Amino acid sequence: MTWLPVIWAGVIAFAVLAYVLLDGFDLGVGILFAAERREEDRDVMVNSVVPVWDGNETWLVLGGGGLFAVFPLAYAVIMPALYPAIIAMLLSLVFRGVGFEFRFSAATTRGRIWWDRAICVGSALAAFCQGLILGGLLEGIRVQDRVYAGGWWDWLTPFTLLCGAALVIGYALQGACWLVWRCEGALQLRARQQARVLAVTTLVLIVVVSLWTPLLHPRFSERWFTWPNIALTSPVPILVALVGWLLWRGLSRGHHATPLLCAQAWFVLCYAGLGISLWPLIVPPDITIWDAAAPPASQRFLLIGALILVPIILAYTGFAYWVFRGKVRPGMHTY
Secondary structure, three states, X not given: OOHHHHHHHHHHHHHHXXXXXXXXXXHHHHHHHHHOOOHHHHHHHHHHHOOOHHHHOHHHHHHHHHHHHHOHHHHHHHHHHHHHHHHHHXXXXXXHHHHHHHHHHOOOHHHHHHHHHHHXXXXXXXXXXXXXXXXXXXHOOOEEOOEEOOXXXXXXXXXXXXXXXXXXXXXXXXXXXXXXXXXXXXXXXXXXXXXXXXXXXXXXHHHHHHHHHHHOOHHHHHHHHOOOHHHHHOHHHHHHHHHHHXXXXXXXXXXXXXXXXXXXXXXXXXXXXXXXXXXXXXXXXXXXXXXXXXXXXXXXXXXXXXXXXXXXXXHHHHHHHXXXXXXXXXXXOOO
């Protein structure tokens, strides 16, 4: 049944995109801790994401668990190929999570500063490692007899480092735009100024990564630059430019929600571009979703669970954002 792997590829792709959009802004808020010196402002930043950050990571669990259960060959190849980056990412997320939980319990100001550093370093390293993983996957993984055949450091290349830096900057942009939406006063003004700089930097990095990616494999280049494919793919860069204009306009005119929506629209468009490059591959350059899929009976059984769980996750996520809506001000407690 060839449609089952397609459905499951869509479910996992949706889970990963939801994680990037939701956990991306709270990772960005953590990254921006490095630019804030006042403890009161850092309190506001943390309070803006504390009610939702751990729920946002549910999507990462769903994406990783779905890959393991439904595409076991892809999981068995990707994990050893990208193990150092994946383990570093997970440890960084744990480090950041501990910082969120314990910073308000610190007995001294100095202790709270160390937990703030844990949030900042953990957020930045997690974002950087996610970029390394993405870059390593795009560059391709050497497979022989359905087993990873590369070395321990194959994932560490100039392209993966560029992807890591791009994701850090992109998440920081999301974080700045989130603060523009959720905060007020001087903190919001600084976030708006940071978002302008980060938006320009993010756009430059999107262009560089987008031009580099088709050079990695002939399949990618053919998908983007040959006729009639170019007629179908050209809307993506056009929309990226349009969203960039709307983002700058929203920041300049004092809009609150528009910058965040535009920053996340950039991520959606980049994700669409990634899908255009990869489809139907799940492990470049050769393993497709059909090659990596589990037996149909397993896919059907797991799909029943997904049809029950995904709406529940969406419902409680939406409820959490609704309950904790509105501006976050100094002195407020959302934890």
